[in-house]
Amino acid sequence: MTPAKYKEYNDTELVTMCLRGDPQAWEALILRYKRLIYSIPVRFSFTTADASDVFQAVCLKMIEHLHELKDETKVSAWLITTTTRQCIYVRSQKFRESGSDEELEEPPDPSENVEHIRVQVEEQQTVRESVEQLPDRCRQLLELLYFDSRSPSYDDVSQVLGMPVASIGPTRARCLEKLRTVLRRRGIK
């Protein structure tokens, strides 16, 4: 498990630590961007298998290009571009494989959709990063309520956080208000 301090490092610091061979920095990068990477094939309506292939290919590309990423101020922008290209590549491969052998036609131009996806994914990542900036209690609560794939019940959340069930609703409301304030500071309404 990655130590909490790694969450505080920025992308450039994590990439530099990766290049020095620190596996926990790599783990922190993957955990920071796993949803961003996966969300793009999901938005392309890929199957789970294809989305997983894209995720793997992008992780490999990230390792291969670590030296270049050292100079990137925002790894997220590089990842969005790389993942989107990979999705377009996979889609065009699928199109070719499924097509007849007569003419190789390109799939419909996805550029309009791609721009829409890029905006959504960037916004989503900003929300995630803003959740990371919240006080621990709020961050843990929102992560359990919204990011945990097991969808824990209020009883489970109560046990994990040691918080009465009746307090979860009001605490969540206050945490969301704090999140709104952080997002406004970052220019997102």
Add this chain to the structure above:
Amino acid sequence: MRHLSVENIMTYVDGYTLAAEKPQVEQHLHTCPDCSELRQDLHNLVTHLQQDTACEPPSDLVQWGIELFQPVMQPASGGRIRKIIAALVFDTFEQPALAGVRRVGAPPRQLLFRAGDVDVDVKIESMEANDRITLVGQVLSSGAKFFDNTPVKLESHGIVRYKTRTNLVGEFTFDEVPKDTYHLSVDLPEGQITLFCVHRANA
């Protein structure tokens, strides 16, 4: 005007406001731009957060991504060997396909890695018939010096699967190995160079 509390607005957004209180809350939201804006923002925020759950990759996939770094994570024996991650400087998969070119099967993938003044040229050829790949390469220095009899290892899932040595002109071959994600490392006097050199089924 006294504003609604954020808890009351969230209860309304969730649809749990008591029927007896609902008209009063709605009346206030209708006349108070601040509370109405807060309600809209909270609604959007919850939608954003809920959408994010669908974007959670399977945990085994995340673990796979984390373990990609495994070979570098292993401590060098005796702590004396310097480990260097080579930079990928050229990859045919990054190049656009030539227009009008048709071929049967996947084209060979050619990669060039660089670590300091050492270049490692690698070609991966996929054999669809038996689901195997052949990997050939050459270790070169910028001074045209050849690295002969240099150990080269092919690892997957943190285990060394295949070993070979370079020939007189620094060439090496791994013939017809099963398709997998491999990490190639070259043991040079300057240190061990790790290449994240892989076969990608989808690329």
